[in-house]
Amino acid sequence: LGRPTDERLERVLEMLRQRGGRVTTARRAIVAALLQSSGHVTADELTATVQAAQPDVHSTTIYRCLEALEELDVVDHVHLGHGRAVYHLTDQPHQHLVCEGCGLVVEVPDEQFAALRADLRDRYAFTIRPNHFAVLGRCERCAATSR
Numbered sequence: 001l002g003r004p005t006d007e008r009l010e011r012v013l014e015m016l017r018q019r020g021g022r023v024t025t026a027r028r029a030i031v032a033a034l035l036q037s038s039g040h041v042t043a044d045e046l047t048a049t050v051q052a053a054q055p056d057v058h059s060t061t062i063y064r065c066l067e068a069l070e071e072l073d074v075v076d077h078v079h080l081g082h083g084r085a086v087y088h089l090t091d092q093p094h095q096h097l098v099c100e101g102c103g104l105v106v107e108v109p110d111e112q113f114a115a116l117r118a119d120l121r122d123r124y125a126f127t128i129r130p131n132h133f134a135v136l137g138r139c140e141r142c143a144a145t146s147r
């Protein structure tokens with residue numbers, strides 16, 4: 001683990017404290033595991049990573065902590081496709097574009113959807129929340145190889 005990751009870990013834990021959450025060993029381990037991973041992992045993958053570092057943390061504890069962290073809005077889940085939900089940290093807000101061909105996940109800033117959000121609200125009185133599900137499509141490479 002490099003220094004930038006350590007700094008981000010402390011920042012996320014500070015965010016957790018500010019929102020009234022306690023920093024427990026298990027919660028710290030979950031945040032560290034999310035930072036270590038690609039950033040988008042299932043609850044099972046997260047459990048495996050946490051338990052590799054802390055074998056005494058029970059999986060029910062991890063699931064409970066994950067729920068608590070989600071309620072405190074430190075962690076969020078997103079559906080990238082047909083599979084199970086994946087978890088990521090909320091300190092660097094982003095939306096997801098997922099390639100249906102190769103599974104590539106492209107993270108894009110929230111602002112990317114600002115114009116669409118405003119337009120849909122004006123025309124249909126509907127406020128979209130694109131962060132819960134990814135927008136599916138094709139990456140450049142897959143678009144080039146498909147007819």
Ligand SMILES: [Zn+2]
Pocket residue numbers: 077078079085132
């Ligand atoms: Zn969901």
Ligand SMILES: [Zn+2]
Pocket residue numbers: 039040078088094096107
């Ligand atoms: Zn994400």
Ligand SMILES: [Zn+2]
Pocket residue numbers: 099100101102103104138139140141142143
């Ligand atoms: Zn692709």
